[in-house]
Amino acid sequence: MTAVLARPPAAPRPQATSTRRPPLRVVGRTRHARRYIALMILVIVLAVFGGVSLNALAAEQSFAHRALVTEVDTLHLRLDELTVGVARLEAPDRIRRVAETRLGMVEAQQPAFLALEPARANSRVASRDPNAGG
Amino acid sequence: MTRRAVAGCREAMARSSSRRRLSLLLIAYLAVTLAMGWRLVSIQVVNAAEYRGLAVRQSQRQVTLPARRGRLYDRGGEPLAMSLAAATIYANPREVRRSQTTPMAIAQQLAPLLDRRAKDLAQLLAGDQTFVYLARQLPWRVGEQVTALRLPGLGVLEESRRVYPSDGLAAHVVGFAGVDGEGLAGLELGLDQILAGQPGALQLERAPGGLEISAAPRQVTPPVPGRDVVLTVDREIQSMTERVLGDAVASYGAEGGSAVVLDVATGQVLAMASAPTYDPERIGDSPVAARRNRVVTDIFEPGSVNKVITISAALEEEVVSVRERLRVPDTHRVGSKVFSDSHSHPTQRMTLAEIVAQSSNIGTIKIAQRLGPRRLHEYLARYGYGRETGVGFPGESAGLLPGVKGWWDTSLPTISIGQGVSASLLQVASVFTTIAAGGEQVQPSLVRGTVRPDGRLQAAAAAPRRRVVSAQTAGTLARMLVGVVDDEYGTCELCAVPGYAVGGKTGTAQKPSTTHRGYEPGAYVGSFVGFAPAEDPAVVVGVALDEPRPLYYGGLTAGPVFADIMGFVLNHRHVPPSDPKARSAAPVAGSAVTTAGSGGPSPLASPLVAGPRTTSPLPGWAQRPALPAWVHRPARR
Numbered sequence: 001m002t003a004v005l006a007r008p009p010a011a012p013r014p015q016a017t018s019t020r021r022p023p024l025r026v027v028g029r030t031r032h033a034r035r036y037i038a039l040m041i042l043v044i045v046l047a048v049f050g051g052v053s054l055n056a057l058a059a060e061q062s063f064a065h066r067a068l069v070t071e072v073d074t075l076h077l078r079l080d081e082l083t084v085g086v087a088r089l090e091a092p093d094r095i096r097r098v099a100e101t102r103l104g105m106v107e108a109q110q111p112a113f114l115a116l117e118p119a120r121a122n123s124r125v126a127s128r129d130p131n132a133g134g
Numbered sequence: 135m136t137r138r139a140v141a142g143c144r145e146a147m148a149r150s151s152s153r154r155r156l157s158l159l160l161i162a163y164l165a166v167t168l169a170m171g172w173r174l175v176s177i178q179v180v181n182a183a184e185y186r187g188l189a190v191r192q193s194q195r196q197v198t199l200p201a202r203r204g205r206l207y208d209r210g211g212e213p214l215a216m217s218l219a220a221a222t223i224y225a226n227p228r229e230v231r232r233s234q235t236t237p238m239a240i241a242q243q244l245a246p247l248l249d250r251r252a253k254d255l256a257q258l259l260a261g262d263q264t265f266v267y268l269a270r271q272l273p274w275r276v277g278e279q280v281t282a283l284r285l286p287g288l289g290v291l292e293e294s295r296r297v298y299p300s301d302g303l304a305a306h307v308v309g310f311a312g313v314d315g316e317g318l319a320g321l322e323l324g325l326d327q328i329l330a331g332q333p334g335a336l337q338l339e340r341a342p343g344g345l346e347i348s349a350a351p352r353q354v355t356p357p358v359p360g361r362d363v364v365l366t367v368d369r370e371i372q373s374m375t376e377r378v379l380g381d382a383v384a385s386y387g388a389e390g391g392s393a394v395v396l397d398v399a400t401g402q403v404l405a406m407a408s409a410p411t412y413d414p415e416r417i418g419d420s421p422v423a424a425r426r427n428r429v430v431t432d433i434f435e436p437g438s439v440n441k442v443i444t445i446s447a448a449l450e451e452e453v454v455s456v457r458e459r460l461r462v463p464d465t466h467r468v469g470s471k472v473f474s475d476s477h478s479h480p481t482q483r484m485t486l487a488e489i490v491a492q493s494s495n496i497g498t499i500k501i502a503q504r505l506g507p508r509r510l511h512e513y514l515a516r517y518g519y520g521r522e523t524g525v526g527f528p529g530e531s532a533g534l535l536p537g538v539k540g541w542w543d544t545s546l547p548t549i550s551i552g553q554g555v556s557a558s559l560l561q562v563a564s565v566f567t568t569i570a571a572g573g574e575q576v577q578p579s580l581v582r583g584t585v586r587p588d589g590r591l592q593a594a595a596a597a598p599r600r601r602v603v604s605a606q607t608a609g610t611l612a613r614m615l616v617g618v619v620d621d622e623y624g625t626c627e628l629c630a631v632p633g634y635a636v637g638g639k640t641g642t643a644q645k646p647s648t649t650h651r652g653y654e655p656g657a658y659v660g661s662f663v664g665f666a667p668a669e670d671p672a673v674v675v676g677v678a679l680d681e682p683r684p685l686y687y688g689g690l691t692a693g694p695v696f697a698d699i700m701g702f703v704l705n706h707r708h709v710p711p712s713d714p715k716a717r718s719a720a721p722v723a724g725s726a727v728t729t730a731g732s733g734g735p736s737p738l739a740s741p742l743v744a745g746p747r748t749t750s751p752l753p754g755w756a757q758r759p760a761l762p763a764w765v766h767r768p769a770r771r
Contacts, residue, residue, distance in 0.1 A: 077219050077274060087213045087299035092373035094301060 195338045200294060201331030203315050204360030206308055206322075208369040209402075209582055213299055215308050215322065215414075217315070220295030221277020223248060223268040226287045227261040233286035240285050244268065247276055259287070270313055271295040296322075302413040304372050306427035307365070307406050307527075307580065310414040319425060321365070321580065324528040328584065331360035362585035366402035371395055374702045375405040379677070382695045383409040386682035392428035392559050393695065395703055396567050396674040398665065401576030401597045403525070404673070404703065406430075406560075430523075430530045433556040434659045434678060437643025437688070438493045438625075440552030442611060443565060444502050445490055447513035449607045453504040456610060459483040462497040469543035473499055473551075476642075491617035491624045493640060495551045502550030510550060511538045516602045517565045518575065519557050524598075525578045533557040552643055559661075563676035566638070566663045569615070570671035573608035574601050612637050616668045626689035629662055631701045633711035637671075638664015638696065640688040645681070657681050660691040666700050667712045675700045 088094070099105040177185055206215040223244070230237055237259035238252065245252040248269040258266050270293065277290040296311040309320015317326035334357030375393050383391040388409075395405040408428040412420030426432060448454045463481040465474045475495050489497030502510055514520070520535030534556040536545070548554040560578060568575040577597040586592045615637035618624045625640045641661040644653035663676040677692040677699070685691050704711075 080216065080218050083213060084216065084218060084297055084299045088301070090212065091299070091301045091303065092370055093303070093377070096373075096377075 193339060195340050197336040197338065199334035199336055199355075199357045200315065201333050201357035202359040203294060203296065203311070203331065204325075204329040205362040206325075206329075207362065207364045207585075208300075208304075208367050208372070209364060209404075210369060211364070212369050214304055214365065214367070214369075215296060215298050215311075217294045218297055219274045220271040220293045221274050221280070222270045222291040222293045223272065223277065223280055224289050224291060225259055225266050225268055226264050226289070227259050227266060228264055228287075230259050230287035235286055240288070243283055243285065244280065244288075247279055248272065298414045300369060302411065302415070303369060303376070304365075304367050304406070305411055305414045306408045306425070306429075307367060307372075307403075308414065310417055319528075320427065321363075321527065324526055325363055325581070328363060329360040332358040334358070364582045364585065364591055366397075366400075366404065366580055366582045367406065368404045368706075370706055371699075371703055372405040372407065374706075375699050376407040376409075376411065378695055378698045378702075379407050380409045380411065382677075382679060382682075382691070386679060386685065386691055388682045388691075389680040390423075390428060391677070391679045391695075392432065393675070393677045393699060394429045394559055394563050395699060396563055396578060396676075398567055398570045398671045398674055399576075401564075401567060401578045402582065403560075403578055403580050405699075406580075427527065427529075428678075428680075429559045430525060430527045431558070433531045433533050433558050434661075434680075435553050435556055435643045435646065436562050436661065437552040437641035437659065438495075439562055439639050439641035439643075439661055439663050439688075440555065440557075441490065441493065441498045441550070442569060442615070442639055443513055443517050443519075444498050444505065444510060444550040445486065445614070446569065446603050446607055446611050447510060448501045448505050449486075449610055450513070450603045451505060451509055454486055454501050456486050459485055460489070460497055460500055462489065462494055462500065464496065466496045466499055466547075468499065468503075468547045471544045471547075473547055487614045487617055488621075488623070490611075490614040490639070491621040493618070493625045498551050499547040502546055505550075507538050507541050507546045510546060511535070511541075513602075514549070514555065517568065518561055519555060523558075523560055523564055523578050525560060525580055527580060530560075531558050533561055552641060559663075559676050559678050562661070562663055563674050566665055566676070567674045568602050569608045569612055570637075570665040570674055571608070572605040573603040574599050574605075612665075612668060612671070615639055615664065619664070625687075626662060626693040628689060629664060629693040629697050631666055631697050631704065634666045634700075634704055634709075635668035635712045636664055636666040636697075636700065637668040638662055640693065641678075642686060642688045658686040660686050660688040662688050662692040662696045664696060664700070666704060667709060669712060672707065672709050673700065673703050675703065 203217045205213055205217070208214055225240075227237075230240065238256045240259055241252040241255035244250075244255055248255070250269065255268060258268060268288075273295075274292075277292070280288065281290050293313075294315050296315065298305070298308065298310075305320075307320055309322040309324075310318055311322045312318045315330070317323035317329065322329065335353075335355045337353035339351075375395060379391050379393045382388070391409040393405070393407045394403065396402070397404055406427065406429045408426065410424040412424045417425075449456075454460070460483065461481060462475075462484045464477075464479045465472055467473075473495055476493070484492070484494060484497050486501075488494075489501070514535055519533055522530045522532045536555070541549075545554055564575065564578055567578070576599050579594065579597045581594050583591045583593040616635055618639055619626050619629045619636045626638065629636060629638055629640075639662070641659070641663070643659045643661070645657040645659060646652075647654045659678055659680055660682050661676070661678040663674065665671040665674045675696050677695045679691050679695070682691040
């Protein structure tokens with residue numbers, strides 16, 4: 001046999017009052033959701049726009065960089081060509097040829113050396129004998 | 135009952151058949167799954183590397199980025215070899231065929247730019263290949279002009295073109311590089327590892343059509359440019375040496391000639407010339423023989439030049455003294471062979487200095503006999519015969535020095551006067567550098583250093599030095615060698631350089647026959663190797679002319695070439711002339727040669743033989759005004 005537990009006595013019901021409840025209504029979430037969605041769309045749009053802009057900027061800089069690299073290469077090329085040109089113009093054989101044929105110059109046969117004597121504050125010039133041949 | 139049994143049986147059979155089909159289907163499914171699984175494992179695991187490679191090959195393209203080849207400079211920083219961007223024009227004949235332009239029309243537009251016949255170009259364009267070169271290594275401007283034409287099926291590639299801007303100066307030393315930029319001869323070949331650098335790579339993604347995906351990430355391994363190398367060659371001296379040598383070869387109708395200029399203190403090669411020469415930018419126009427650097431690759435029997443080794447060995451081993459007078463007849467028999475001097479003379483009593491000055495074969499042979507084969511061979515080897523000098527030039531010849539065991543009874547006298555042994559002109563010049571440097575041999579070198587990325591010179595390691603003979607022996611011999619030029623009976627009066635004391639030795643050697651045993655009749659190599667100023671040697675110059683005609687004596691043919699080169703080098707390097715008040719007129723006769731500079735007494739300062747010192751100045755050393763380097767000639771009318 002099981003014992004039947006006695007139910008506790010029910011609490012007394014509150015008595016109806018004459019004061020009216022304030023007019024409450026359930027606030028819908030629609031307005032917040034719209035704002036939130038608008039904000040998100042704005043953020044996304046801005047992010048996409050920013051991303052695209054940055055990419056475009058990067059692409060533009062990349063083109064500028066490539067153009068600069070090409071310009072540097074071209075200038076290097078030009079510098080090399082000029083270096084070769086200068087070296088060809090300065091070639092000893094060419095200078096000699098031009099000096100002899102165009103300018104009518106001849107090679108010196110008797111270079112001279114100046115021997116300074118500081119103690120005496122005078123100088124002595126020694127040169128080759130022009131009759132000694134060469 | 136029967137009907138019910140039959141129905142039951144049918145039902146059982148149907149159930150059994152359905153199960154079997156299901157089983158079969160399951161088995162087939164499992165088989166397919168296993169096959170697919172195995173295939174997946176095979177692709178993803180077992181053959182993963184192979185498929186990865188295939189994918190890379192299909193979607194990626196690797197472009198080799200060529201490295202800039204290093205430059206070659208002379209010792210003053212003037213470029214001797216450098217690379218320029220060049221245009222290579224190619225065509226895709228199939229694409230040309232698909233276009234509406236005829237090959238001949240394209241060829242006619244290209245011909246003047248490429249300097250080729252339109253007919254030849256049209257033939258190439260009408261072929262069935264997908265790639266054909268039309269012209270390689272043209273100036274870059276031509277490539278730009280071809281691009282501007284916008285011709286179908288044509289393309290321009292950038293390549294590197296090697297140029298030698300000094301009009302082919304030092305062509306034999308510098309060598310040349312091939313169209314693909316690899317060194318083929320000379321130092322271009324010898325220094326290829328330094329000059330070549332390391333090519334880089336550019337990894338590109340490409341679409342199935344082969345087009346590059348520009349937005350895809352690129353992987354770039356930048357090329358490492360080759361290093362620039364500074365040579366020891368002096369452009370001015372090299373030019374003068376080449377010109378004088380070329381003139382001599384032409385005027386004597388010689389087969390060829392070679393000349394080398396060495397700095398005594400450092401062993402550096404200031405000039406190295408061979409004749410005939412060639413233009414490294416037009417290799418095809420020159421015969422192979424003209425491209426040899428005769429100074430290091432050709433060997434010859436040095437003749438009397440070699441006597442300096444015999445004499446220095448005798449002095450070092452003290453088998454003869456400078457005061458001794460040897461009995462020298464004009465002929466001398468050794469074994470079955472009779473040796474003779476270059477001219478007949480009565481039996482004389484000659485000092486060592488006179489034997490050197492007059493280049494007596496018999497006197498030298500008698501000294502060599504006192505020395506013996508073993509010691510002569512030892513000194514030849516010590517001076518560097520029979521092995522490469524270490525100058526670092528590809529194809530350098532070591533010369534021929536037979537071992538003592540292989541010597542015959544006539545080998546000692548033959549070798550002592552410079553026949554029966556072969557050496558390159560650089561080896562012979564190195565012998566004289568050793569004597570001029572006081573008995574210490576410095577390894578000759580052609581590379582002064584490399585250019586660091588910051589533009590500074592990184593000097594090459596100092597050339598190794600080793601003592602060959604004592605300073606006293608070298609000094610004594612050097613004073614004797616002055617007599618070859620200054621002595622009344624010296625063999626090279628024409629080797630004198632006005633204002634300077636010059637020491638050296640002539641050589642007139644027979645050429646071995648290429649067809650039979652013995653020597654070629656009438657074929658000689660005339661040579662002179664010497665140094666100056668004798669009192670403090672700065673430079674060694676060696677000259678050899680191959681079969682000069684009609685004169686063939688070294689003193690008459692190579693001697694004047696030596697004098698011209700030496701005179702120029704001394705002036706160019708601002709070496710002051712020998713002091714006229716101190717310089718002896720006849721050093722062999724027992725006078726002194728003293729230093730002209732302020733570098734202190736040299737080994738040559740002490741008198742060779744004690745005796746009265748004559749201090750006669752050089753004739754004509756009066757006070758004269760200085761002359762400019764170039765004297766203007768009055769204009770002709």
